[in-house]
Amino acid sequence: MLVIPLKDFPQIKILDDLELIIANYFEEESLEINDGDILVVAHTIVSIAEGSVVNKTDVTISERAMKIAKKNNVDPIKVELALRDGEIIRDTPVLITQNEHGLITDYSGVDESNAPPECFVLLPTNPDRSARKLHEYFLEKFGIHVPVIISDTQGRPWRKGSINLAIGIAGMSPFMKYAGSTDLYGNELHSSVVCIADELASAAELVMGQADEGVPLVLIRGVEYIKSDEDASEIIRNKSENLFQ
Amino acid sequence: MLVIPLKDFPQIKILDDLELIIANYFEEESLEINDGDILVVAHTIVSIAEGSVVNKTDVTISERAMKIAKKNNVDPIKVELALRDGEIIRDTPVLITQNEHGLITDYSGVDESNAPPECFVLLPTNPDRSARKLHEYFLEKFGIHVPVIISDTQGRPWRKGSINLAIGIAGMSPFMKYAGSTDLYGNELHSSVVCIADELASAAELVMGQADEGVPLVLIRGVEYIKSDEDASEIIRNKSENLFQ
Numbered sequence: 001m002l003v004i005p006l007k008d009f010p011q012i013k014i015l016d017d018l019e020l021i022i023a024n025y026f027e028e029e030s031l032e033i034n035d036g037d038i039l040v041v042a043h044t045i046v047s048i049a050e051g052s053v054v055n056k057t058d059v060t061i062s063e064r065a066m067k068i069a070k071k072n073n074v075d076p077i078k079v080e081l082a083l084r085d086g087e088i089i090r091d092t093p094v095l096i097t098q099n100e101h102g103l104i105t106d107y108s109g110v111d112e113s114n115a116p117p118e119c120f121v122l123l124p125t126n127p128d129r130s131a132r133k134l135h136e137y138f139l140e141k142f143g144i145h146v147p148v149i150i151s152d153t154q155g156r157p158w159r160k161g162s163i164n165l166a167i168g169i170a171g172m173s174p175f176m177k178y179a180g181s182t183d184l185y186g187n188e189l190h191s192s193v194v195c196i197a198d199e200l201a202s203a204a205e206l207v208m209g210q211a212d213e214g215v216p217l218v219l220i221r222g223v224e225y226i227k228s229d230e231d232a233s234e235i236i237r238n239k240s241e242n243l244f245q
Numbered sequence: 246m247l248v249i250p251l252k253d254f255p256q257i258k259i260l261d262d263l264e265l266i267i268a269n270y271f272e273e274e275s276l277e278i279n280d281g282d283i284l285v286v287a288h289t290i291v292s293i294a295e296g297s298v299v300n301k302t303d304v305t306i307s308e309r310a311m312k313i314a315k316k317n318n319v320d321p322i323k324v325e326l327a328l329r330d331g332e333i334i335r336d337t338p339v340l341i342t343q344n345e346h347g348l349i350t351d352y353s354g355v356d357e358s359n360a361p362p363e364c365f366v367l368l369p370t371n372p373d374r375s376a377r378k379l380h381e382y383f384l385e386k387f388g389i390h391v392p393v394i395i396s397d398t399q400g401r402p403w404r405k406g407s408i409n410l411a412i413g414i415a416g417m418s419p420f421m422k423y424a425g426s427t428d429l430y431g432n433e434l435h436s437s438v439v440c441i442a443d444e445l446a447s448a449a450e451l452v453m454g455q456a457d458e459g460v461p462l463v464l465i466r467g468v469e470y471i472k473s474d475e476d477a478s479e480i481i482r483n484k485s486e487n488l489f490q
C-alpha cells in the first residue's frame with residue numbers, strides 16, 4: 001500500500017472551486033491517478049471552499065456557552081459555535097456534541113487551526129455530499145472511479161491523542177465485513193467488521209501532519225475496498241447500540 | 246509512506262521463539278529492513294508464541310460470567326476469560342474491561358479468531374515488554390533501530406466497525422505533539438497531540454486483514470517519529486481525564 005502526500009497543493013480560499021483546483025493540480029503536477037486509488041481530503045479545505053468559516057467578531061456568545069467555556073477552560077466563541085452546530089452529549093471535561101448527520105465530535109469539530117486569520121473553521125455542512133461531489137467530478141472529468149474520504153482529527157474517550165477519522169465518504173463502503181470468511185485455522189469469523197474508512201483516514205494523517213506542512217490531500221494506492229453508495233453516516237452507531245447513551 | 250504486508254510468514258505455534266522466527270524470515274526472504282522502518286505485529290502471534298492461549302475445555306464458567314454472557318448473547322467461556330483478565334468498566338451491551346496495564350478493551354481482547362483449534366487467544370501478558378524484546382533483538386542482531394508496535398483490533402463507543410490500535414510499543418513515542426508549531430496561517434497550535442501509534446496500527450491493518458490472509462507482520466517505511474522509551478500505557482487516559490469514569 002502506498003500513501004502519497006500531495007505536496008505543494010495551493011492554499012484554498014473561501015468560495016474557491018475545490019473540484020476544479022484539485023483537477024488542475026493533478027494535471028499541472030502530471031500526477032498519476034488510477035482507477036481504484038483513494039483520495040483522502042482534510043475537511044479544512046472543504047470547509048473553507050464551501051464557506052463554512054466564521055469570523056470571530058461576528059459571534060455573540062450566549063450565557064450557556066460562556067458557562068461551558070469557563071468549566072472547560074476553552075475559548076467561549078468555540079463553544080458558542082459548537083452549540084449552534086450540535087446537540088450536547090456531555091459538556092465536561094470537553095464538550096461532546098452530535099450534529100444533524102449523527103456525527104459525534106468534540107466541540108462539533110469547530111477548529112482554529114489552519115483557519116483564515118481571526119476565523120474558526122466549522123465542519124462542512126454535509127461532508128458526504130462534499131465527498132460525492134468530488135468523487136463524481138473525477139468520474140466525469142477523468143473517467144476513473146476514485147473513492148473520496150473527507151477526514152477530521154478527533155479525540156477519543158479512553159485514549160490520549162487524536163486520530164484522523166472519516167466524516168464523509170463516497171464511492172466505497174466504509175467497512176470490510178469478514179463474516180462468513182475463515183481465519184487461519186479454518187474457524188468461521190462471525191462478526192468481524194472493520195471500519196477501513198477510519199483506518200484510511202488515519203493512514204493519510206501520518207503524511208498530512210497537523211501544522212504548516214500544507215498537505216491537505218493524500219492519495220492511497222493498493223487497498224482492497226468494496227464499491228458502494230453507503231455514506232459516512234453508516235459509521236455512526238444507532239442510539240440503541242451506542243455504549244454511552 | 247509505504248505499508249508492506251510481509252507475506253508467507255510461517256504459522257506460529259505455542260512457545261515458538263518469535264524473535265528468532267522473525268529474524269530468520271527476514272534473512273530467508275532477503276527482505277530489506279532499514280533503520281527507521283516500523284514493524285507492526287498482530288498481537289495474536291505474540292500471544293500464541295508466549296502461550297497466552299487457553300483451551301476451552303480447561304475453563305470453568307462462573308455464575309457471574311454466565312449472567313453477562315446471556316445478557317450480551319456471547320460465548321460464556323469468552324466472558325469468563327475476559328473477567329479473569331480485567332476489571333469491569335461496563336457489562337452491557339458488550340463487556341468492556343480494563344486490564345492491569347490500564348488498557349480498556351471489549352472482552353479483555355479475548356478472541357477466538359486465528360486461535361488454535363478449541364482455544365481462545367488472550368492478549369499478551371505485557372505487550373510493551375513483548376514489543377521491547379523484539380525491538381532490542383533487531384538492534385542486537387541487525388544493528389538497526391526498528392520501532393515495534395503490537396496491535397489489536399477493537400470496537401469503539403460511538404462508531405461502528407473495529408479499528409486496529411497499538412497495545413504495545415517500543416522504540417518510538419506513541420505521539421506527535423504539535424504544540425508550539427504553527428499552522429498554515431502562522432497561528433500557534435496549542436494542544437494538538439496525535440496518537441500516531443494507533444494510526445500506524447490502523448494503516449497496517451489495511452494490508453493485514455482479519456481472516457486467513459496470514460499477514461501478521463507489516464513493515465511501514467517513510468514515517469516521521471520521535472525515538473522514545475514511552476510505552477503504550479502512555480496512551481491510556483488517566484481516570485481523572487477519562488470522559489467515561
